[in-house]
Amino acid sequence: MAQATRAAQAQRSCDPAFPATVSVLLGYQGAAFAGFARQPGQLTVQGQVEQALSVMLRRPVEVVCAGRTDAGVHARGQVVSFDVTQDECERLLSRAAVRSLNALTHDRIAVQRVDRRPAGFSARFDAVEREYRYHVHEGAVPSLFASQVSWHVAGSLDVDAMQEAARCFVGEHDFKSFCKAASAEGKPTCRFVREVSLHRCEVLGEPLLQVRVVGNAFLHSMVRTMVGSLVAVGRGQRAPEWIAEALKAADRRAAGECAPAQGLVFWEVRYA
Amino acid sequence: MAQATRAAQAQRSCDPAFPATVSVLLGYQGAAFAGFARQPGQLTVQGQVEQALSVMLRRPVEVVCAGRTDAGVHARGQVVSFDVTQDECERLLSRAAVRSLNALTHDRIAVQRVDRRPAGFSARFDAVEREYRYHVHEGAVPSLFASQVSWHVAGSLDVDAMQEAARCFVGEHDFKSFCKAASAEGKPTCRFVREVSLHRCEVLGEPLLQVRVVGNAFLHSMVRTMVGSLVAVGRGQRAPEWIAEALKAADRRAAGECAPAQGLVFWEVRYA
Known part of the structure; x- marks a missing residue:
């Protein structure tokens, strides 16, 4: 636990351009994907979510997840986090944003909600x-x-x-x-x-x-x-x-x- | 109710060659089939079950069902009945028969059990x-x-x-x-x-x-x-x-x- 906490501190966001942090709660049917983690040329959950966020925010987005599930494993309560600007944060906290995320991702991914988190929150290290x-x-x-x-x-x-x-x-x-x-x-x-x-x-x-x-x-x-x-x-x-x-x-x-x-x-x- | 009972009497088996009656309890995933009822050139539950029984008993078999479900409708407790000889009845009541029926039917059909019924029993009219x-x-x-x-x-x-x-x-x-x-x-x-x-x-x-x-x-x-x-x-x-x-x-x-x-x-x- 102590080790994870130290690592968390080291990985905390310090980019002043993105002072806010949000998390996304999502589920997926594992059979549709080559696992959670992004892999070139493969349909992955991370690839889908990052692509959708990049389209919405018009910039590259990389997310951190609570648990990297293998190919075929399902999720009901996966959490991903990423840092954003104040303006992006406000846009992502609307109901319309959840609808857009669902529209922009594969239909075997269900985005449930977006939440504001303390700055520098990590879906992985703060779990x-x-x-x-x-x-x-x-x-x-x-x-x-x-x-x-x-x-x-x-x-x-x-x-x-x-x-x-x-x-x-x-x-x-x-x-x-x-x-x-x-x-x-x-x-x-x-x-x-x-x-x-x-x-x-x-x-x-x-x-x-x-x-x-x-x-x-x-x-x-x-x-x-x-x-x-x-x-x-x-x-x-x-x-x-x-x-x-x-x-x-x-x-x-x-x-x-x-x-x-x-x-x-x-x-x-x-x-x- | 009275009408159904009269119809049931009229439809009771009277073929002395098949003095026994059995029923089969089965489930299916509706999406795989063009409904329960047999239709030429279509994948149907009745078609699958009758074909499997015909292979097992080496003669044509027609079944009566408790409810003709439409295309896409699922079943957990569908019942079909048909008349058999004493020898066929004994063969069908074995565990091996349930395994054979599952092996001979589509994998979206699950045959749960075979039961002996009173002679002339109808899965439809006796329900x-x-x-x-x-x-x-x-x-x-x-x-x-x-x-x-x-x-x-x-x-x-x-x-x-x-x-x-x-x-x-x-x-x-x-x-x-x-x-x-x-x-x-x-x-x-x-x-x-x-x-x-x-x-x-x-x-x-x-x-x-x-x-x-x-x-x-x-x-x-x-x-x-x-x-x-x-x-x-x-x-x-x-x-x-x-x-x-x-x-x-x-x-x-x-x-x-x-x-x-x-x-x-x-x-x-x-x-x-």
């Missing part, structure tokens, strides 16, 4: 908590109405065992085993997870198992690897205590598979 | 109650995760007024005003509606307004015209009492628009 929700559809037959937002697991899962396993994740841990190996090299891999809980929900009468994961920040593929490992426990392939052992190993090979992207929703970001 | 649920998404921005299963209505609706209007539908009424004009000509248009209720639900955090309609049987486009009229009340374009007047008029032009197909789900059928 104190992030929540992801993952959806699993258990059953012999794939889901009809939730197949694009869930992982179909044939048969039924032992949710009590998963619940017990989930408790092992809570607290401050080194999550190196639960992170894409290549992206962990030489970087800090400790994170604080406040909650991992399982809930039953439904989409048009089709039951889903929802895994809620709340923490300060997440490593690459961390939530999906946590869910993949919990499902291994739910299937009876592993005992609940295996999660604690996998954490201790600090080795990607010690954990379970990475659950498919389409089951994951970046749900919400909380700021101080 | 005592049918339930439909319609989903409306209110808001400035279209839904991301429920757009294929809801009607997007810009702005917010007066749900209290809709609730009041909904009460006018309950009871035995002539629904001629709430039925596709061409299909009402010369046919009985009285139906019994037991319940029309409004509920709040959500799909992955996106709020939906759900209209539940329960009745003995429904005319062509009846639920969608009821919902289109309720939305006119919710938008403040009409007063709640207008529904009662529209019913009395017995004229399609007296009611509101037909709500789009993708918001409607054929939810459940109840048998005595």
